[in-house]
Amino acid sequence: xxxxxxxxxLSEQELRRLLLDKRHASRQRRLERFRRTGRAVxxxxxxxxxxxxxxxTQLPVEGQEPDQSSPIPHVSRRRRWFDRLLLGVExxxxxxxxxxxxxxxxxxxxxNQEVVAALHQEQVTPTAxxxxxxxxxxxxxxxxxxxxxxxxxxxxxxxxxxxxxxSLANLPVPTAGPQQAIQIDIPAIGVLNWTIVxxxxxxxxxxxxxxHIPSASPGQDGNVVLAGHDDVFGEVFRDLDKxxxxxxxxxxxxxxxYIYLVTETRIVEPSQVDVMDxxxxxxxxxxxxxxYLVDNKRIVVFAKLQNP
Numbered sequence: 001x002x003x004x005x006x007x008x009x010l011s012e013q014e015l016r017r018l019l020l021d022k023r024h025a026s027r028q029r030r031l032e033r034f035r036r037t038g039r040a041v042x043x044x045x046x047x048x049x050x051x052x053x054x055x056x057t058q059l060p061v062e063g064q065e066p067d068q069s070s071p072i073p074h075v076s077r078r079r080r081w082f083d084r085l086l087l088g089v090e091x092x093x094x095x096x097x098x099x100x101x102x103x104x105x106x107x108x109x110x111x112n113q114e115v116v117a118a119l120h121q122e123q124v125t126p127t128a129x130x131x132x133x134x135x136x137x138x139x140x141x142x143x144x145x146x147x148x149x150x151x152x153x154x155x156x157x158x159x160x161x162x163x164x165x166x167s168l169a170n171l172p173v174p175t176a177g178p179q180q181a182i183q184i185d186i187p188a189i190g191v192l193n194w195t196i197v198x199x200x201x202x203x204x205x206x207x208x209x210x211x212h213i214p215s216a217s218p219g220q221d222g223n224v225v226l227a228g229h230d231d232v233f234g235e236v237f238r239d240l241d242k243x244x245x246x247x248x249x250x251x252x253x254x255x256x257x258y259i260y261l262v263t264e265t266r267i268v269e270p271s272q273v274d275v276m277d278x279x280x281x282x283x284x285x286x287x288x289x290x291x292y293l294v295d296n297k298r299i300v301v302f303a304k305l306q307n308p
Contacts, residue, residue, distance in 0.1 A: 135161045136270040137298045138200035138212060138227035139237075139289050150232045152202045153295070156270045179217040181224065183252040184209050189239040196251075200227040209236055212276060218251040218258040219305065224284040225276045230292055230299075237288035240299050241265065249284055249303045260284040260303035268298050275300050 010018065140153040154162065181196040200210035209228040216222025228237035249260040260283070267290060268275060275285060282305035290299035 134212070134273045134276060137268070137273055137275070137287055137300075138210065139205060139229060139287055139298065140270055141202070141229070141232065141289060141295060143293050143295050144232055145293060177217075178254045179220070181211055181218050181226070181251045181253060184226065185250040185252075186243070186248070187250075188244070188247040189242055191236060194228075194234075194236055196226065200225075205229055206233050208234070215276065216278070216282070218253055218284075219256065219282060221280060221282055223276065223279045224251065224282075225287065226284065227287045230288045230290065231295070237286065237299075238292065240286060240288050240301050241290070243301055248306075249286065249301075251284065258282075259306040261306050262301060262303045264302045266300045266302075268300055270296075270298055272298070275302075281305070 135158070136156045140156050141150050142148070142153050144150045175198070180198065184194050184196055185192050195208040197204050197207050197210050198213060200212045204210040205227060209226050212225035212227065215225040218224055229235060230238045230240070243262050243265060245262050245264070247262040249262065251258045251260065266275070275287070284303045284305075286301040286303070288299050289295035290297045
C-alpha cells in the first residue's frame with residue numbers, strides 16, 4: 001500500500017487538482033441532497049472527475065510559462081488586415097482632430113486680431129463739444145441817444161444764431177457761492193463797492209457788474225470775466241480806457257479779497273469772444289461797450305493776480 005503524501009510534499013499542480021476534486025465532490029453531495037429533497041432535477045448525467053483532467057491541465061500556473069505546444073486559435077489574415085486598417089483609421093482620425101483644433105485656435109486668434117485692428121481704425125477719440133456760452137461779447141446795447149433808447153443790440157448777433165442766444169438768456173442764473181465774486185473796486189477810476197452778480201445778460205447788467213458763467217472764481221487758476229455798461233445803468237465801466245498797466249482791480253468774495261494788476265487794454269469787435277477763453281493762470285478780464293455813446297465795439301482790460 002502506497003503511503004499517502006503529506007500536503008507539503010505535493011506539487012502546486014497536484015494541490016490544485018486535489019482542490020478541484022474536493023470542490024467537485026462537495027458540489028456532487030449538494031446536488032444529491034437537493035435531488036432528494038426535490039429542489040434539483042437531473043438534466044444530464046454527471047461527468048466523471050476524469051472529464052475535467054483536460055481542463056485542469058490547460059489551466060496556467062502562476063509563474064509558469066504557457067505551454068507553447070497547446071493549440072493557438074487561428075486568426076485569419078483578412079481579420080488581421082482589417083484590424084490594422086481600423087487602427088490606421090483611428091490614428092488618422094485622432095491626427096485630423098488635433099489638426100482641426102490647432103487650426104481652429106489659430107483662426108480664433110486671427111479673427112480676434114482683425115477685430116481689434118478694425119475697432120482701432122474705426123474708433124475715434126471722443127472730444128468734448130465746446131460749451132457755447134457766448135456768441136458776442138457781453139454788454140452790447142444800442143446807445144441811449146438812439147431811437148427807442150438803450151436796449152439789447154440784437155443786430156450784433158448773426159440772424160441764424162439769434163435763437164441760440166435767446167435760449168441761453170432763458171437759462172437760470174445760479175446763486176453766488178462763497179468762492180465767487182460779490183464786489184469790485186477799481187480805485188484808479190473811482191469804481192468802489194460795486195456789486196457783482198452772476199450772469200452777464202441784459203437783465204443782470206442792470207444791477208451792476210455781471211460775472212460771465214462759467215468763468216473762474218477770484219484767486220483760482222482761470223479767467224474771471226466781468227462785464228458792465230459804460231453809458232447806462234450807472235456807467236460803472238465808463239472810464240476803463242483810462243486804466244494803465246499796474247492799476248489795481250480788487251475782487252471780493254464773502255471770505256477774502258484778491259488784487260489783480262492791469263496788464264493790457266484792447267479795443268475789439270463784439271464777435272471776438274476768444275478774449276473770454278480760460279487761462280492757466282489766475283487772470284481777470286473786464287469788458288464794456290466802446291466808445292462812449294456809440295457802443296459798436298468793445299473795450300477789454302486784462303489783469304493778472306498779484307502774487308498768486
